[in-house]
Amino acid sequence: MSNAPPKMTASGVDVFYGAKQAIRDVSIDVRQEDVTAFIGPSGCGKSTFLRTLNRMNDTIPGARVSGDVRLDGEDVYAKAMDVVQLRARVGMVFQKPNPFPKSIFENVAYGPRIHGLARSKADLAQIVERSLTRAGLWNEVKDRLGDSGTALSGGQQQRLCIARAIAVDPEVILMDEPCSALDPVATARIEELIHDLRGRYAIVIVTHNMQQAARVSQRTAFFHLGQLVEYGDTSDIFTNPRKERTKDYITGRYG
Amino acid sequence: MSAAVSAERRPTDWRTASMQRRVRQRYAAERRFRLLGLAAVAASAAFLLFLLASMLARGAGGFVETRIGLPLDLARAGLNVTPEQLRGPRSDLALAGAGLERAVDSAAESAFPRAGGAALLSDAAWLRVREAVKRDPSLLRRRATIDVPVASRLDIAFKGGGTPAERSVAHALGPLLSRGLNRDFLGGADSTDPTRAGIWGALKGSLLTMVVTLLLAFPIGVLSALYLEEYAPRNRWTDLIEVSINNLAAVPSIIFGLLGLAVFLGTFHMPRSAALVGGLTLALMTTPVIVIAARNAIGAVPPSIRDAARALGASPVQVVFHHVLPLALPGILTGTIIGMARALGETAPLLMIGMRAFIAAPPERLTDPATVLPVQIFLWSDDVQAGFVEKTSAAIIVLLVFLLAMNGLAIYLRNRFETRW
Numbered sequence: 001m002s003n004a005p006p007k008m009t010a011s012g013v014d015v016f017y018g019a020k021q022a023i024r025d026v027s028i029d030v031r032q033e034d035v036t037a038f039i040g041p042s043g044c045g046k047s048t049f050l051r052t053l054n055r056m057n058d059t060i061p062g063a064r065v066s067g068d069v070r071l072d073g074e075d076v077y078a079k080a081m082d083v084v085q086l087r088a089r090v091g092m093v094f095q096k097p098n099p100f101p102k103s104i105f106e107n108v109a110y111g112p113r114i115h116g117l118a119r120s121k122a123d124l125a126q127i128v129e130r131s132l133t134r135a136g137l138w139n140e141v142k143d144r145l146g147d148s149g150t151a152l153s154g155g156q157q158q159r160l161c162i163a164r165a166i167a168v169d170p171e172v173i174l175m176d177e178p179c180s181a182l183d184p185v186a187t188a189r190i191e192e193l194i195h196d197l198r199g200r201y202a203i204v205i206v207t208h209n210m211q212q213a214a215r216v217s218q219r220t221a222f223f224h225l226g227q228l229v230e231y232g233d234t235s236d237i238f239t240n241p242r243k244e245r246t247k248d249y250i251t252g253r254y255g
Numbered sequence: 256m257s258a259a260v261s262a263e264r265r266p267t268d269w270r271t272a273s274m275q276r277r278v279r280q281r282y283a284a285e286r287r288f289r290l291l292g293l294a295a296v297a298a299s300a301a302f303l304l305f306l307l308a309s310m311l312a313r314g315a316g317g318f319v320e321t322r323i324g325l326p327l328d329l330a331r332a333g334l335n336v337t338p339e340q341l342r343g344p345r346s347d348l349a350l351a352g353a354g355l356e357r358a359v360d361s362a363a364e365s366a367f368p369r370a371g372g373a374a375l376l377s378d379a380a381w382l383r384v385r386e387a388v389k390r391d392p393s394l395l396r397r398r399a400t401i402d403v404p405v406a407s408r409l410d411i412a413f414k415g416g417g418t419p420a421e422r423s424v425a426h427a428l429g430p431l432l433s434r435g436l437n438r439d440f441l442g443g444a445d446s447t448d449p450t451r452a453g454i455w456g457a458l459k460g461s462l463l464t465m466v467v468t469l470l471l472a473f474p475i476g477v478l479s480a481l482y483l484e485e486y487a488p489r490n491r492w493t494d495l496i497e498v499s500i501n502n503l504a505a506v507p508s509i510i511f512g513l514l515g516l517a518v519f520l521g522t523f524h525m526p527r528s529a530a531l532v533g534g535l536t537l538a539l540m541t542t543p544v545i546v547i548a549a550r551n552a553i554g555a556v557p558p559s560i561r562d563a564a565r566a567l568g569a570s571p572v573q574v575v576f577h578h579v580l581p582l583a584l585p586g587i588l589t590g591t592i593i594g595m596a597r598a599l600g601e602t603a604p605l606l607m608i609g610m611r612a613f614i615a616a617p618p619e620r621l622t623d624p625a626t627v628l629p630v631q632i633f634l635w636s637d638d639v640q641a642g643f644v645e646k647t648s649a650a651i652i653v654l655l656v657f658l659l660a661m662n663g664l665a666i667y668l669r670n671r672f673e674t675r676w
Contacts, residue, residue, distance in 0.1 A: 060488060065612060088568030098559035100578065109576070111567040153370060162561070 006124040007032040007172060008053060013067035015048055015057065022048045028221055030172065035194060035203045037217035037234065039210055041254065045204045050174050053201040053204065054090035055083050058075040066098045071172070088115055091165035095177040096159035101150030107160055108132060111168035127167055135163035136193050155186025164192065166201070173203040174199070177211065193214050210250055214238050214242050222246045310648050310655070317649025320437035320450060322402040322412040323375065323428065326366050327384065328657040329395050332358035337422070338392035346389060356381040370424055377404040377450040379439060402433060407642035408450045416641065424607050432435035440649065444617050445631065449642025460530055460625030461657065462601060463618060467534020468541055468598050473591055476545030484553040485575055504543035511540040512604030520608060527609040528624040537598040538585040542595065548590020552583040565583055585669040596658055628654040
């Protein structure tokens with residue numbers, strides 16, 4: 001594996017919702033060239049931790065984060081960090097596809113537009129085409145870019161959301177159980193897509209589907225009860241877990 | 256244990272008499288409930304139909320005036336005006352001093368000496384003659400018959416009301432009488448003579464008042480709702496504000512009238528009876544309604560849309576103006592129209608700030624004395640003259656049409672801005 005510095009690092013992260021502690025002392029590195037999977041049973045805090053990486057927890061009343069999260073060495077929670085820019089650099093795809101109730105074109109063009117990334121209309125159209133192509137959706141929608149994004153099928157909507165996220169040219173893409181609302185065929189398309197996007201963006205994916213983690217990721221982190229139990233190469237986690245709890249989980253004793 | 260219990264239990268026989276009765280009872284209950292609902296709908300439809308039919312039956316006459324053909328010979332009436340004067344820019348002035356009113360009265364006396372003479376004519380009759388002369392100055396030189404509006408009693412009698420004696424007069428004059436659209440009603444303001452009383456003054460007053468109310472209540476209401484929903488922290492203070500707003504929306508409207516009287520007239524010395532003050536007072540009343548409706552509409556925007564926009568790096572203001580507000584707009588508009596419709600029908604608070612005065616000219620500016628439709632209806636319904644009965648109903652028709660137009664606009668706007676998912 002490479003010796004380049006990690007894209008994102010978290011060390012000693014605690015997250016509280018009011019008085020309840022949701023995440024306890026989690027430290028993790030996210031590498032640029034890898035897909036990193038977070039697995040664990042429901043309520044183990046993997047999604048909560050994911051949302052600390054682009055400060056989406058800020059919007060939840062009563063949520064409090066302590067510890068150190070860095071993007072390329074920059075402190076994400078520093079006063080000087082602009083949240084709006086951080087979220088453009090660390091994009092996110094949600095569990096349920098959530099396209100805007102606008103046209104397909106407008107869905108993808110929205111991000112570049114608010115950040116002023118396109119110099120002209122032609123430029124914007126190019127960004128939209130490139131993003132949709134990368135998301136593997138261009139051929140399906142190129143003749144109906146004016147149709148509503150919500151008229152697409154679930155799997156297409158999720159790829160539209162991925163296209164929308166990559167249109168602002170992020171460095172990291174966080175995916176919060178992106179396939180849990182999709183059927184197996186659409187899931188396979190998304191997994192293929194993750195495979196294609198790997199390397200261009202650092203990808204972190206939360207999943208409760210262990211086969212999916214094994215298929216798409218190079219690194220896997222196992223969370224349980226708000227703690228990071230084990231983190232390592234996916235092949236090691238699934239074939240040779242060091243901790244008893246990890247082994248019990250991936251062999252299906254609980255979850 | 257469980258094996259023993261299940262062994263004792265026989266399979267259910269669905270064909271026993273008691274089972275059948277049970278099924279029949281369930282269907283009967285279903286039918287009863289459906290009939291009850293249908294009856295409720297039919298009852299409200301009947302009430303509505305009765306209201307509309309009775310208003311139309313009584314009020315339709317208010318839009319129509321009775322005219323009588325008055326033979327005039329203005330050349331011999333001794334008017335001190337010449338046709339040439341009427342071509343100049345000072346024609347109004349020339350006619351004003353011409354003694355036209357007296358000429359019309361004496362023409363009526365000589366034409367219908369037994370039926371009542373000049374008393375048959377409306378106060379507006381000579382005005383109609385004046386208009387005709389202005390249009391055609393040659394009338395000053397020749398004999399002509401001009402249709403002029405009749406007095407209220409004859410008008411009512413011709414439409415089938417009044418006393419038997421009045422109806423026989425109307426019958427005798429029958430061939431001379433005709434009906435026509437009452438332009439004074441649609442274009443004029445209040446008057447002590449029912450044949451001259453018009454609704455336009457009150458309609459314009461209502462329009463001006465509504466404009467003031469909308470311009471104040473809509474932005475203040477929507478901005479408050481946005482702040483409370485999107486920015487304000489949830490704490491004791493915002494809870495207090497929420498409770499206060501909910502209570503304000505339920506405060507009887509006359510209290511707002513007293514507030515308007517004390518604040519706008521008492522403290523700020525704004526003009527009495529003005530559409531401006533009426534609009535301000537009604538805005539106080541309407542704002543809480545809009546805040547509540549807008550908060551509900553904003554709260555109904557799915558959080559996933561906010562998340563999606565935030566995750567793309569949209570700032571809070573961009574999230575609100577690009578996504579939340581457009582999606583909430585149909586709901587906000589519906590709430591606004593409901594609030595405005597309530598304000599349009601409001602009488603009590605406007606009585607407190609003096610909008611119940613007799614106003615004989617339509618308001619030109621926001622600070623001019625004005626009245627509004629519901630107050631006008633209230634004033635006319637209070638009048639003892641028989642002619643005002645149909646005016647009251649006609650004014651109600653105008654108010655209902657105004658309301659329907661507003662609701663129609665709301666439905667149009669809502670459909671226009673509605674997002675299809």
